[in-house]
Amino acid sequence: MNKDITNRDVDFAQWYTDVCQKADLVDYSSVKGSMIIRPLGYAIWEEMVKVLDQKFKETNHENVQMPMFIPESLLNKEKEHVKGFAPEVAWVTYGGNEKLDERLCIRPTSEVLFCEHFKKIIKSYRDLPLLYNQWCTIVRWEKTTRPFLRSREILWQEGHTMHTTEEEARKETLQMLDIYKKFQEEYLAIPVITGKKTNKEKFAGAEETYTIEAMMYDGYALQNGTSHYFGTHFTKAFDILFLNKDNILEYPYQTSWGVTTRMIGGLIMVHSDDNGLVLPPKIAPWKVIIIPIGNVDEPLKELENTLKENNITYKVDLSNKTPGFKFAEAEVKGYPLRIELGERDFKNKEVTIVRRDTLEKIKVSFKDTLDTILKLLKQMQTDMFNKALERRNKMIYSVNTYEELKDVAQKKAGFIKINWCGSEECENKIKDDTTMKTRCLIEDEEVDNCCVVCGKKAITKVYIGKQY
Amino acid sequence: MNKDITNRDVDFAQWYTDVCQKADLVDYSSVKGSMIIRPLGYAIWEEMVKVLDQKFKETNHENVQMPMFIPESLLNKEKEHVKGFAPEVAWVTYGGNEKLDERLCIRPTSEVLFCEHFKKIIKSYRDLPLLYNQWCTIVRWEKTTRPFLRSREILWQEGHTMHTTEEEARKETLQMLDIYKKFQEEYLAIPVITGKKTNKEKFAGAEETYTIEAMMYDGYALQNGTSHYFGTHFTKAFDILFLNKDNILEYPYQTSWGVTTRMIGGLIMVHSDDNGLVLPPKIAPWKVIIIPIGNVDEPLKELENTLKENNITYKVDLSNKTPGFKFAEAEVKGYPLRIELGERDFKNKEVTIVRRDTLEKIKVSFKDTLDTILKLLKQMQTDMFNKALERRNKMIYSVNTYEELKDVAQKKAGFIKINWCGSEECENKIKDDTTMKTRCLIEDEEVDNCCVVCGKKAITKVYIGKQY
Numbered sequence: 001m002n003k004d005i006t007n008r009d010v011d012f013a014q015w016y017t018d019v020c021q022k023a024d025l026v027d028y029s030s031v032k033g034s035m036i037i038r039p040l041g042y043a044i045w046e047e048m049v050k051v052l053d054q055k056f057k058e059t060n061h062e063n064v065q066m067p068m069f070i071p072e073s074l075l076n077k078e079k080e081h082v083k084g085f086a087p088e089v090a091w092v093t094y095g096g097n098e099k100l101d102e103r104l105c106i107r108p109t110s111e112v113l114f115c116e117h118f119k120k121i122i123k124s125y126r127d128l129p130l131l132y133n134q135w136c137t138i139v140r141w142e143k144t145t146r147p148f149l150r151s152r153e154i155l156w157q158e159g160h161t162m163h164t165t166e167e168e169a170r171k172e173t174l175q176m177l178d179i180y181k182k183f184q185e186e187y188l189a190i191p192v193i194t195g196k197k198t199n200k201e202k203f204a205g206a207e208e209t210y211t212i213e214a215m216m217y218d219g220y221a222l223q224n225g226t227s228h229y230f231g232t233h234f235t236k237a238f239d240i241l242f243l244n245k246d247n248i249l250e251y252p253y254q255t256s257w258g259v260t261t262r263m264i265g266g267l268i269m270v271h272s273d274d275n276g277l278v279l280p281p282k283i284a285p286w287k288v289i290i291i292p293i294g295n296v297d298e299p300l301k302e303l304e305n306t307l308k309e310n311n312i313t314y315k316v317d318l319s320n321k322t323p324g325f326k327f328a329e330a331e332v333k334g335y336p337l338r339i340e341l342g343e344r345d346f347k348n349k350e351v352t353i354v355r356r357d358t359l360e361k362i363k364v365s366f367k368d369t370l371d372t373i374l375k376l377l378k379q380m381q382t383d384m385f386n387k388a389l390e391r392r393n394k395m396i397y398s399v400n401t402y403e404e405l406k407d408v409a410q411k412k413a414g415f416i417k418i419n420w421c422g423s424e425e426c427e428n429k430i431k432d433d434t435t436m437k438t439r440c441l442i443e444d445e446e447v448d449n450c451c452v453v454c455g456k457k458a459i460t461k462v463y464i465g466k467q468y
Numbered sequence: 469m470n471k472d473i474t475n476r477d478v479d480f481a482q483w484y485t486d487v488c489q490k491a492d493l494v495d496y497s498s499v500k501g502s503m504i505i506r507p508l509g510y511a512i513w514e515e516m517v518k519v520l521d522q523k524f525k526e527t528n529h530e531n532v533q534m535p536m537f538i539p540e541s542l543l544n545k546e547k548e549h550v551k552g553f554a555p556e557v558a559w560v561t562y563g564g565n566e567k568l569d570e571r572l573c574i575r576p577t578s579e580v581l582f583c584e585h586f587k588k589i590i591k592s593y594r595d596l597p598l599l600y601n602q603w604c605t606i607v608r609w610e611k612t613t614r615p616f617l618r619s620r621e622i623l624w625q626e627g628h629t630m631h632t633t634e635e636e637a638r639k640e641t642l643q644m645l646d647i648y649k650k651f652q653e654e655y656l657a658i659p660v661i662t663g664k665k666t667n668k669e670k671f672a673g674a675e676e677t678y679t680i681e682a683m684m685y686d687g688y689a690l691q692n693g694t695s696h697y698f699g700t701h702f703t704k705a706f707d708i709l710f711l712n713k714d715n716i717l718e719y720p721y722q723t724s725w726g727v728t729t730r731m732i733g734g735l736i737m738v739h740s741d742d743n744g745l746v747l748p749p750k751i752a753p754w755k756v757i758i759i760p761i762g763n764v765d766e767p768l769k770e771l772e773n774t775l776k777e778n779n780i781t782y783k784v785d786l787s788n789k790t791p792g793f794k795f796a797e798a799e800v801k802g803y804p805l806r807i808e809l810g811e812r813d814f815k816n817k818e819v820t821i822v823r824r825d826t827l828e829k830i831k832v833s834f835k836d837t838l839d840t841i842l843k844l845l846k847q848m849q850t851d852m853f854n855k856a857l858e859r860r861n862k863m864i865y866s867v868n869t870y871e872e873l874k875d876v877a878q879k880k881a882g883f884i885k886i887n888w889c890g891s892e893e894c895e896n897k898i899k900d901d902t903t904m905k906t907r908c909l910i911e912d913e914e915v916d917n918c919c920v921v922c923g924k925k926a927i928t929k930v931y932i933g934k935q936y
Contacts, residue, residue, distance in 0.1 A: 036534055
């Protein structure tokens with residue numbers, strides 16, 4: 001246990017802040033609500049970007065860059081959209097010393113900018129589909145902020161696509177949801193639940209919003225990505241039309257989808273512990289840290305060469321701190337494997353490898369180092385996912401009465417599965433009584449009781465949970 | 469010649485705009501002064517980022533992300549700096565419906581943000597050097613804007629480093645200048661002149677600014693990157709101190725350096741022609757475009773496999789346009805090599821390869837396609853650089869009298885080399901009389917005459933030129 005890090009089971013919020021700071025992921029600045037992402041935090045983001053960007057390109061998406069400003073009149077074009085976002089945008093009113101004729105908001109999301117551009121470049125079905133993505137920063141003027149989870153500036157990607165048919169657009173929405181799900185499960189080792197948001201919880205302007213819901217160590221939900229089907233809401237508002245194959249003008253069908261640096265917050269709150277950060281090997285920028293102890297120049301060189309040849313990223317701690325201090329620092333920063341390369345051990349042709357997730361110490365003969373590293377990295381990735389999955393599954397509850405719901409909501413952390421009539425009234429009542437919100441509809445389970453709130457006929461099952 | 473593109477020698481400004489638009493690099497939006505970077509434009513930027521980011525990391529720099537906002541009081545901390553930037557920043561005054569207590573500018577550059585962070589994290593010489601870089605967007609409220617060259621939003625990278633000694637910081641400044649120079653010459657095929665800016669032209673707050681100066685086809689200069697040595701200007705203003713090895717508090721020495729999407733403008737204005745974009749192979753996102761004509765499924769598949777195996781990026785134009793139309797489009801978009809894979813040619817086991825820079829058509833036997841592609845890509849890269857170098861060198865003039873200077877400035881396009889006394893008065897006079905500004909000091913040539921303006925003793929030679 002790291003003495004600078006609050007115990008996770010005692011004060012989860014403080015523990016989270018401690019890990020963010022002690023692992024040198026972020027720093028605060030004099031700009032309220034905006035964080036500084038430090039080298040390790042940004043390197044994790046770069047790994048995420050690398051994998052996702054490749055997946056987007058493999059599925060024929062192209063990157064573009066839109067302006068960061070939206071004129072007020074443009075934001076106002078789609079009514080639901082502006083209602084959802086206007087209260088939380090930052091407004092630019094001066095350029096240099098001159099007051100602007102029209103104020104500009106900094107994009108909270110870029111639907112209206114993409115629509116304006118699409119209107120200019122879409123003429124016929126031959127121009128479709130348009131499969132665009134952009135990596136950028138958005139701004140939402142949040143009142144309370146926390147590193148990675150909720151900040152005024154957010155690094156993210158936003159995909160925006162246009163299609164000739166509803167079917168194709170719906171397929172795109174689900175394809176991107178699936179890419180997010182696989183990425184989070186395979187790379188971040190975070191088991192996720194995906195499904196449709198209720199009408200109340202969907203994106204301002206969307207016809208349907210699909211969400212990625214992850215459960216944190218404390219049982220709270222983190223909405224860790226969304227994929228929206230817009231239908232023709234925006235294309236009608238912007239009067240975007242294309243000539244179809246029969247030479248008839250039609251509105252195209254639209255999607256958008258995004259994930260953010262919030263995923264780093266999710267990584268921390270699912271995997272990290274009282275010693276600091278724990279990173280799944282597949283997303284860790286450096287898989288291995290080598291800590292040489294004593295005179296080990298020769299085996300160090302050999303080990304480095306082996307790692308380089310096998311494209312295993314690593315760092316070497318050559319500082320003049322004590323081994324104990326270096327071990328603790330390697331732990332707090334979450335290197336998946338720590339290799340203690342000691343002079344004495346090496347005389348016996350051995351090295352010690354320590355797994356970050358279990359802190360298990362493994363002594364292996366020097367010649368088996370590479371094989372062991374490869375095996376452990378793979379094992380660790382699987383183990384971390386399974387551990388998170390098992391914990392999450394234990395924290396999903398079913399209830400049959402509203403009393404039971406309130407009782408579980410009060411006494412236990414986690415998600416609750418309920419039968420629901422579909423009314424916003426019942427949704428609101430749950431929120432007022434328990435602070436729990438609906439996470440997403442459950443599509444693969446049949447309704448098996450009345451609505452847990454009003455007792456009327458249920459139309460679907462739904463997950464509810466407290467959220468970040 | 470592409471009929472939609474203005475003749476380059478008739479109206480260079482219009483030609484430039486035409487190329488930007490016809491090659492689908494950019495689009496305009498309703499946000500004045502902000503451009504939309506379309507897929508091809510952004511793909512070129514991604515190639516630049518990829519190469520530079522790797523060079524930064526090889527030289528031990530780490531990426532971070534600072535807030536995009538700067539509180540007014542923070543911007544005001546270094547006097548020269550705020551004087552230089554305050555007139556051209558965008559101000560955020562409202563967050564949602566609430567007026568902010570202190571207005572925030574959107575970063576025009578991030579020195580003050582880095583300094584504030586450095587002050588918190590630098591304690592001792594053990595924390596140094598700090599070698600940081602960030603990729604981000606900056607905003608400068610320009611009055612007149614042109615795609616890539618001058619816009620209100622700019623994509624760029626900014627390096628910010630801190631060192632224990634002046635010597636080390638100066639070395640860093642020159643190292644990064646050299647990385648920029650090599651990148652622009654080797655990848656962009658743009659010959660550049662590097663050197664120190666005069667006091668008048670240096671960065672607001674810098675002790676010395678080194679610049680990368682490229683000459684465009686029309687003889688105008690493009691400042692295509694800068695590397696600054698700050699000394700302790702900012703560290704004193706921000707009271708940043710470190711304990712040196714003798715346990716004495718000292719101010720660290722600082723640098724910053726940056727390049728922007730302006731480099732794309734430089735690429736266009738150096739290499740492109742009346743048929744559209746011409747891209748040096750090493751920076752072209754796709755090296756080859758294949759245009760199949762007739763039934764060539766089998767050789768097309770073979771060719772694609774060969775290209776894939778050899779990591780040569782390519783596109784295939786499978787649209788139902790005419791071959792002539794496809795050829796013109798391949799030219800306007802600047803694919804270095806166009807492969808015309810025709811049914812008739814293939815019966816003779818031949819293909820036609822067209823070089824974009826010379827438009828030379830080369831018929832080769834199908835089995836030699838790969839070798840020819842590799843050879844041509846290499847040749848084209850060298851030829852493009854040499855052609856640009858030769859043109860530039862022919863457009864650098866030496867003058868001995870002020871009359872001659874004014875005459876050359878009026879009649880010829882290009883740079884002029886002059887002897888200069890070092891006074892801002894003479895510098896201003898040249899600007900008033902000719903609109904030419906000093907580009908940079910010439911360090912490798914001896915003074916060989918009096919100051920061309922005032923006739924007093926010259927202390928250095930300097931390049932002057934009109935600029936973008």
